[in-house]
Amino acid sequence: xxxxxxxxxxxxxxxxxxxxxxxxxxxxxxxxxxxxxxxxxxxxxxxxxxxxxxxxxxxxxxxxxxxxxxxxxxxxxxxxxx
Amino acid sequence: xxxxxxxxxxxxxxxxxxxxxxxxxxxxxxxxxxxxxxxxxxxxxxxxxxxxxxxxxxxxxxxxxxxxxxxxxxxxxxxxxxxxxxxxxxxxxxxxxxxxxxxxxxxxxxxxxxxxxxxxxxxxxxxxxxxxxxxxxxxx
Numbered sequence: 001x002x003x004x005x006x007x008x009x010x011x012x013x014x015x016x017x018x019x020x021x022x023x024x025x026x027x028x029x030x031x032x033x034x035x036x037x038x039x040x041x042x043x044x045x046x047x048x049x050x051x052x053x054x055x056x057x058x059x060x061x062x063x064x065x066x067x068x069x070x071x072x073x074x075x076x077x078x079x080x081x082x
Numbered sequence: 083x084x085x086x087x088x089x090x091x092x093x094x095x096x097x098x099x100x101x102x103x104x105x106x107x108x109x110x111x112x113x114x115x116x117x118x119x120x121x122x123x124x125x126x127x128x129x130x131x132x133x134x135x136x137x138x139x140x141x142x143x144x145x146x147x148x149x150x151x152x153x154x155x156x157x158x159x160x161x162x163x164x165x166x167x168x169x170x171x172x173x174x175x176x177x178x179x180x181x182x183x184x185x186x187x188x189x190x191x192x193x194x195x196x197x198x199x200x201x202x203x204x205x206x207x208x209x210x211x212x213x214x215x216x217x218x219x220x221x222x
Contacts (some may be wrong), residue, residue, distance in 0.1 A: 006135070007092040008133055008134075008135050008203060008205060009205030009207075010205065011143070012133075013207075018165060019186055027182050055135075055138055055203070058135075058137045058141050059138070059141070061199070063222045074135060074138070074203070075204075076135070076138075076203050077105050079199070079200070079201070079202060079204055079205060080199075080200060081134075081139075081163055081175070081198060081199060081202045081204030081205070081206070082116050082163075082174075082175050082199050082204075082206065
């Protein structure tokens with residue numbers, strides 16, 4: 001399954017764009033599958049991605065959360081608001 | 083009645099808005115202002131540029147506000163955060179909490195800020211101050 005992943009902040013700066021498309025082997029991947037596929041596809045971002053959480057439809061997702069077609073998926077790195 | 087409000091807004095915030103919380107039931111209104119400092123990691127800056135994931139940031143701020151109302155029995159919480167450029171000395175975050183007595187509002191403020199800094203998808207990028215050579219238009 002192909003998943004479009006939104007990027008923000010330092011991750012977007014590192015990627016040079018605000019979204020990436022990743023392919024997973026699973027037809028219905030989990031959040032962990034998507035993060036692993038992203039890490040594999042973007043080895044230069046590996047160290048940043050280890051500290052990231054995945055958000056699905058504007059809420060943090062557990063590793064086991066299933067990603068469905070049409071879900072809004074975002075990678076949330078270390079935040080720095082306030 | 084308890085009230086939780088959260089907004090992401092363009093540019094610097096007005097630091098002096100608190101009147102909506104003074105409804106007669108609150109004996110304390112605590113306002114915390116996050117203000118952009120002139121230094122970031124030891125370097126002088128002109129401003130911070132905030133990037134936000136708006137729908138998730140507002141959702142998390144609202145959830146934190148609702149949670150804090152339950153945990154600390156405060157009457158209302160309003161949280162606002164800037165997106166975009168905020169210059170040194172300007173306000174980028176405003177938290178206003180009303181409660182019957184001061185202690186619960188002060189405790190709720192501290193708890194809310196810690197959680198926001200951990201979970202709210204907001205990022206800041208420092209905009210460096212120009213070097214003296216650039217200000218003068220010539221190398222020194």
